[in-house]
Amino acid sequence: MNPGKSSHKVSLAKFAGSNLHRKLAQSIGNQILSGVYAPGAILPNEADWCRIYGASRTTVREAVKTLTAKGLLKSRTKIGSRVEPRENWNILDRDVLAWHMASMNPQEFFNSVQEVRKILEPEIAALAAINRTPQQLRAITEAFEDMRKAKAGLNSVAPDVRFHLALLAAANNVFLTPFGIMIEAALTNMFEFTSTNNPEPDMFIPKHEGILKAVKRGNARAARKAALSLLTDTDHTIAGFPAKAKKLKKARD
Amino acid sequence: MNPGKSSHKVSLAKFAGSNLHRKLAQSIGNQILSGVYAPGAILPNEADWCRIYGASRTTVREAVKTLTAKGLLKSRTKIGSRVEPRENWNILDRDVLAWHMASMNPQEFFNSVQEVRKILEPEIAALAAINRTPQQLRAITEAFEDMRKAKAGLNSVAPDVRFHLALLAAANNVFLTPFGIMIEAALTNMFEFTSTNNPEPDMFIPKHEGILKAVKRGNARAARKAALSLLTDTDHTIAGFPAKAKKLKKARD
DNA sequence: AATCCATATTTGTATGATAATTCGGCCACA
DNA sequence: TGTGGCCGAATTATCATACAAATATGGATT
Numbered sequence: 001m002n003p004g005k006s007s008h009k010v011s012l013a014k015f016a017g018s019n020l021h022r023k024l025a026q027s028i029g030n031q032i033l034s035g036v037y038a039p040g041a042i043l044p045n046e047a048d049w050c051r052i053y054g055a056s057r058t059t060v061r062e063a064v065k066t067l068t069a070k071g072l073l074k075s076r077t078k079i080g081s082r083v084e085p086r087e088n089w090n091i092l093d094r095d096v097l098a099w100h101m102a103s104m105n106p107q108e109f110f111n112s113v114q115e116v117r118k119i120l121e122p123e124i125a126a127l128a129a130i131n132r133t134p135q136q137l138r139a140i141t142e143a144f145e146d147m148r149k150a151k152a153g154l155n156s157v158a159p160d161v162r163f164h165l166a167l168l169a170a171a172n173n174v175f176l177t178p179f180g181i182m183i184e185a186a187l188t189n190m191f192e193f194t195s196t197n198n199p200e201p202d203m204f205i206p207k208h209e210g211i212l213k214a215v216k217r218g219n220a221r222a223a224r225k226a227a228l229s230l231l232t233d234t235d236h237t238i239a240g241f242p243a244k245a246k247k248l249k250k251a252r253d
Numbered sequence: 254m255n256p257g258k259s260s261h262k263v264s265l266a267k268f269a270g271s272n273l274h275r276k277l278a279q280s281i282g283n284q285i286l287s288g289v290y291a292p293g294a295i296l297p298n299e300a301d302w303c304r305i306y307g308a309s310r311t312t313v314r315e316a317v318k319t320l321t322a323k324g325l326l327k328s329r330t331k332i333g334s335r336v337e338p339r340e341n342w343n344i345l346d347r348d349v350l351a352w353h354m355a356s357m358n359p360q361e362f363f364n365s366v367q368e369v370r371k372i373l374e375p376e377i378a379a380l381a382a383i384n385r386t387p388q389q390l391r392a393i394t395e396a397f398e399d400m401r402k403a404k405a406g407l408n409s410v411a412p413d414v415r416f417h418l419a420l421l422a423a424a425n426n427v428f429l430t431p432f433g434i435m436i437e438a439a440l441t442n443m444f445e446f447t448s449t450n451n452p453e454p455d456m457f458i459p460k461h462e463g464i465l466k467a468v469k470r471g472n473a474r475a476a477r478k479a480a481l482s483l484l485t486d487t488d489h490t491i492a493g494f495p496a497k498a499k500k501l502k503k504a505r506d
Numbered sequence: 507a508a509t510c511c512a513t514a515t516t517t518g519t520a521t522g523a524t525a526a527t528t529c530g531g532c533c534a535c536a
Numbered sequence: 537t538g539t540g541g542c543c544g545a546a547t548t549a550t551c552a553t554a555c556a557a558a559t560a561t562g563g564a565t566t
Contacts, residue, residue, distance in 0.1 A: 019518065021318070045547065056520040058311065061548085065274070065315045069322035071346070077527040077548045087422070092431050093324070093343050100427075116428045119376045127368075169340070174353075175369045175435055178345050182428055272549065298516060309551045314517085330517045330558040 010052050024053055024063035029095060032072050032083055034103035043073070043081040070096050092178040097185055106189075110238050113186045118231050120179060121164070125211055125227035126220040128170035136170035137216060144212050148205055156204075157191045163208060170215070190238070203233060263305050277306055277316035282348060285325050285336055287356035296326070296334045323349050345431040350438055359442075363491050366439045371484050373432060374417070378464055378480035379473040381423035389423035390469060397465050401458055409457075410444045416461060423468070443491070456486060 015023040028049075031037055044052065049060040064081060067073045071088040075081045090096055101109060128136070143166050146159035164187065165180050207230040214223035268276040281296075290296055297305065302313040317334060320326045324341040328334045343349050354362060381389070396419050399412035417440065418433050460483040467475035 021518080025322075047547085058521085059519060061311075062315060062318045062518090065318045066322040069278075069319040069346075069348075070343075075548065078529055078546055080547065086427075087418075087430055087433060088347075090323075090343055090346055090431065091427055092345060093322075094341075095322075112426050112428055115380075115426055119373065123372045165340075173365050173368055174339075174344055175365055175432075177340055178343065178431065179428075180340060274549080300516085311552090312550060315549090328517065331515055331560055333516065 012053065020055055021059045021062035021066070024049070024055060024060060025066040026095070026099070027053070028063060029067055029070075029072065029099045030102060032067070033096070033099035037083050039083045039085045041083050042079070043083065045080045072096070092181055094181050097181055101185065101189070110186070110190065113182060114231065114235060114238065116179070117183065117186070117234075118228065120176070121167075121183075121231060122224040122227040124168055124171045124176060125215060125223035127173065127176075128167050129215045129218050129220040129223040131172040132170040132215060133172075136166065136172075139166040140170060140212060140215060144208055147208060154191065157188060160208075161187050167211070167215070190234070207233060265306065273308055274312045274315035274319070277302070277308060277313060278319040279348070279352070280306070281316060282320055282323075282325065282352045283355060285320070286349070286352035290336050292336045292338045294336050295332070296336065298333045325349070345434055347434050350434055354438065354442070363439070363443065366435060367484065367488055367491065369432070370436070370439070370487075371481065373429070374420075374436075374484060375477040375480040377421055377424045377429060378468060378476035380426065380429075381420050382468045382471050382473040382476040384425040385423040385468060386425075389419065389425075392419040393423060393465060393468060397461055400461060407444065410441060413461075414440050420464070420468070443487070460486060 010027065012020075012023045012027055015026040028043075037043055043049075046057055046060050046064070049055070049063075050057055053060070064073060064075060068075060068081075070093050071084055071090045073081045074084055091100060128140075132140070140163060143159050143163035147156050147163060150156040150159060161184050164183050168176060168180050168183065207226065210226035211223060211230065214220075214226050263280065265273075265276045265280055268279040281302075284290055296302075299310050299313050299317070302308070302316075303310055306313070317326060317328065321328060321334075323346050324337055324343045326334045327337055344353060381393075385393075393416060396412050396415035400409050400416060403409040403412060414437050417436050421429060421433050421436065460479065463479035464476060464483065467473075467479050
């Protein structure tokens, strides 16, 4: 613990289970995403962070480098570190997305996600129908089978995620893959109420099967339609949402 | 320069003009994106990098943290740093995209980009028509005016980029903003031949104007159609491409 | 053959020192 | 009065060294 002077130390208990520099990055990242430090603001300097967290400068700098690499910060000599404008944030980075979700209204989150999903997933399904390799088709099929075995319930979330990610991979376009993280986050967190709140749980499996079949026989149009249909169902599920929203809101640092 | 033993030092001249740790990150990043180190491969350890680049461990570690934050690496004690699977790479990160382009076939790059643009940009235009604020509309308009003033030619690239980015911002969906980087890269690099190779340069301005007008009067359907039309033009422009492709291919490390 | 343990390797963290950059004010000069 | 350059201070950038922590690996033990 390098620089002198005392200061309020901040608890990092919330981010336990990883390296110290990673905990710092998480803590600072959360603060940026939650608006404690707005775009354009100058952050405390390295010595300050050392005091705040009781960590060495080496560690602090590694945390700052991590955030810089994610587009949240930019450091300049004699100035310090300044928060970058939102357009530069790598929101589809796994960490950044998690920090974002922790301080965002879940309703807004799902609205934004569904908006994008309805744009992309039908086209992803269409591309998958055309571009899929046999191996990729097998991955999609296996995920679907696992989903069917699990029926509805907590166990069906993982295969569901795998299904959508396998579909995404089968589209075979690098610039679409970053969305996997968003889809994963959405499906995982959505479960809390889809399971209890789904007005038509019986349609869950058949709708997925519709996509699978279309992709299998290479029918892009049908795949697109099936994917959109599933998403429309999801929209309806989310409709009865606000009551449970609060539970998803995680604490900040 | 910390650890002992001599080794082949690597030139970083190519990445001049920035911090040392940034140069290292660029050099290593390029090597990963170009396949020198494939997913799953173990990289040289920190001491090795120190010897290779003649830098201190502190600096090497900051470079590694940068790459880790972009999803290219993961470090574990006693193991070293392993290249992550491609799905985890933040391809829409500005740096990662640049490294990717440096080692990718430009033809493939434009194909992939256009595929995604044709999915997203029409919907972005449609959303912008609905969600734009007056301020955002002004930004789009100003970019368009600058584009018109510049006519075709090198000077029209910057306003063209601004136009598309302003449109993107006006869609008002956080999860779409990461594509700004891709659009920017595509438009910027595409210019080398659109200017000389555009079969219908006269349509360039009117097509953009079509989008602007539709967005201005809040007509989502028209905006979607206009955006798609522009992209179809771009496709045709790219068609006469391969002859000049080589020029875009940048050297690797 | 299976289990446990010591050891070596590699990353993780701390400390202190020096270099490089550059903002902002001061001063000389026109 | 303005303008340009110089200087000092604040902050990040880099280096060197030391020790801590984690863990894969092989060898000892049962």
